[in-house]
Structures are given as structure tokens and as C-alpha cells.
């Protein structure tokens with residue numbers, strides 16, 4: 308609980324969860340897979356529920372506590388919710404964790420958690436009126452989801468607070484779904500096919516337990532993300548641009564499905580190296596280049612592409628259960644900044660698309676400003692752009708659920 312508390316403490320002080328997690332892993336190479344999994348679960352769950360449990364702390368504390376103690380209490384409050392049958396064990400663990408670095412505050416921690424157990428019903432009733440506490444999302448965020456998805460806003464917010472599913476992508480160049488299902492079964496891992504080439508594990512496991520991963524027979528990729536390569540539908544011999552490619556899941560999928568000449572760009576050198584590593588593991592090849600995709604003079608040689616995947620940086624509001632710190636760090640004004648950058652990328656990339664070519668626009672957002680409204684504005688600016696139908700619709704908005712994360716896709720054809 309102390310280690311999970313350290314992660315939560317850094318996040319409430321404004322740090323990025325993925326970065327602090329990578330650093331913690333590097334500093335504790337001795338942690339076993341089970342320890343890593345347990346610490347990760349505790350910290351991620353606490354951050355998914357932060358809006359609610361922070362409101363509980365506000366109600367139960369009479370004076371402020373150091374962030375280190377608050378963080379352990381947040382971990383313990385989330386645990387009390389998920390394991391009510393172990394409530395007194397949770398209290399003991401939390402008190403011991405606080406005692407290890409702030410012995411004078413053990414009593415406060417103990418009293419607060421026992422108070423939370425005693426007053427559970429009363430607190431639930433009080434928090435019902437507080438939107439942030441009720442939905443565990445900032446109010447501006449839940450208001451926006453409600454406005455953009457009036458039919459489904461509750462399920463979107465609820466999905467954002469759950470443990471995400473773990474999906475696998477089969478590399479058809481090396482194996483088949485049936486073969487992978489058999490290999491997983493032999494390793495004691497139950498899974499089912501959810502889309503052609505996509506399997507959903509019944510229970511997430513560390514990658515090291517996946518048979519065939521190192522040999523490149525499969526990859527971990529959300530089932531919703533796997534729509535990108537199939538919707539792009541690149542054909543053998545085409546010239547393809549993956550404009551924002553890192554860490555490379557979609558790049559690899561495109562290359563698994565067709566023999567194309569692919570250029571993968573990304574702004575971040577460290578992230579682009581992950582694309583190269585992934586391609587090597589899977590036995591695939593592409594040109595890779597560090598560049599700002601919108602600055603054509605940095606990277607474009609003037610030869611146009613038949614297909615472009617623009618999987619642009621976005622709010623990540625469709626994958627928030629995987630990155631729960633995002634909910635608390637984003638500000639509403641960030642969404643307009645993302646949308647402006649997306650428009651800049653789209654306008655630049657459009658120039659590099661061949662007449663008759665296709666650009667697939669993708670985000671992992673559920674906010675309309677980055678999705679439908681973005682495409683609407685793009686088409687108003689470019690009279691040589693025509694929306695292509697995707698599965699009979701002008702766009703695909705996947706909302707997060709038990710099988711996949713939230714993604715948005717729209718395809719544009721350039722007049723020939």
C-alpha cells in the first residue's frame with residue numbers, strides 16, 4: 308500500500324502516472340510480476356476513484372494532511388470499496404503504511420478509515436449530489452460526455468472507472484486465431500475471438516505470460532484500436548503514411564495485413580524507437596522518421612501517399628481507465644488546444660495525399676470537438692474532400708465498454 312501511495316502522491320502533485328510508474332519499475336527491478344500487478348492495481352484503482360474518495364477525505368478530515376498520507380488513504384478508501392469484506396485488514400495495512408513514514412499520523416489514519424466504514428451509508432447519500440464524486444470524473448468532463456452522448460453518457464462514464472479489458476492481435480503472417488487460442492488454453496489463459504484477428508482475454512495477465520509474444524505471433528492491442536488498420540484497408544504495393552505512429556501498434560497491424568511501402572513518423576524519438584522494436588519483434592519493416600508531421604519541409608520528399616493514417620494526439624478521453632491521471636490533470640481548455648493541433652495536422656497531411664487516395668482520421672477520444680466536429684470543419688475547409696462510408700456510416704464512434712476502449716474513425720477520399 309505504501310508503494311501504491313507513492314505513485315498516487317506523485318500524481319496528485321501533478322506528475323504523469325505512466326512516467327512515475329516507469330521510474331518506479333526501474334528503481335525496483337526486484338519486484339515480482341505479482342507485486343507489480345498488485346501495486347499497479349491499487350494505484351490505478353485509487354486514481355480512477357479519486358474524485359469520489361477525495362470528497363470523502365474532505366468530509367472526514369478536520370485539518371489538512373501531507374500528500375503522502377492523503378495518498379495512502381486514497382488507496383485504502385478505494386480498497387475498502389472494492390474489498391468491503393476485508394475492511395479491517397485494509398485499515399491495518401493502511402495504518403502500517405502511514406506508520407512507516409509518519410508515525411505521528413497513524414492515529415488520524417486509523418480514525419478516518421474507521422469513521423468511513425461506520426458512516427458508509429450516510430456518505431453515499433451525501434455524495435450523490437456532488438457530480439464529481441458521483442461519477443468520479445471532473446464535472447466539466449461529465450457535462451461534456453452528457454452533451455456529446457445524451458443516450459450513453461452514463462455507460463461511458465461508468466466504463467471510464469472500470470478495469471480495462473486486455474485484447475490481443477494475431478499476426479496473420481505467423482499464426483492463426485485458432486492456434487493462438489490453443490496456445491493460450493495450454494497456458495491456462497481463457498480467451499475468445501471478438502473481431503477477426505482480435506482475441507479478448509478473460510483476465511488480464513502480464514505480457515511475459517503470453518505464449519508466442521516474444522516470437523511475434525501476437526501483440527497486445529485494444530480491440531477498438533484494431534479497427535484502424537482494417538478501416539484504412541491498405542492494399543499490396545501502396546505507399547502508406549502513418550503520421551503519428553508511436554508506439555506502433557497500428558503501424559504493425561497495417562504491415563501485418565498488406566505488403567505496403569510504409570513511412571512511420573512520430574515527434575518523439577524515444578517513442579519512435581518503440582515502433583522499431585515492435586516491428587523487429589514481429590518481423591516487419593517500414594521506414595521510420597522523427598518529425599513533426601505537420602511541418603512538411605522536415606520530412607516530405609514530395610511523393611504523395613495512397614493512404615494516410617492520422618492517429619492524432621488527443622485528449623485520450625476514450626482510454627481514461629488505462630490512464631486515470633488524465634481525468635484529473637486535463638483542463639477543459641486543453642480540448643480546444645488538442646482540436647487546433649489536430650486541424651493543423653490534418654490540413655498539412657492532406658497536401659501529401661494522392662488524388663483518389665484515402666486518409667483515415669483516428670482518435671481515442673469520446674469528445675465531439677475532436678471527432679465529428681473536427682471532421683465537419685475539415686470538410687468545410689477542403690472542397691476536394693469527400694467522406695467515405697465506414698460500415699455504412701459516415702463515422703465510427705466506439706464508446707468504451709467491456710470489450711474495447713473508446714475510439715473515433717472517419718475516412719476521407721481526395722477527389723481524383
Ligand SMILES: C[S@@+](CC[C@H](N)C(=O)[O-])C[C@H]1O[C@@H](n2cnc3c(N)ncnc32)[C@H](O)[C@@H]1O
Pocket residue numbers: 532550551552553554555556557558572573574575578598599600601618619620621652
Ligand atoms: C495517439 S498516439 C499514436 C498511437 C499509435 N498510432 C499506435 O497505434 O500505437 C499519438 C502519437 O502522436 C505523436 N505526435 C504528437 N504530435 C505529433 C506531430 N506533430 N507529428 C508527429 N507525431 C506527433 C505522439 O508522440 C504520439 O506518439
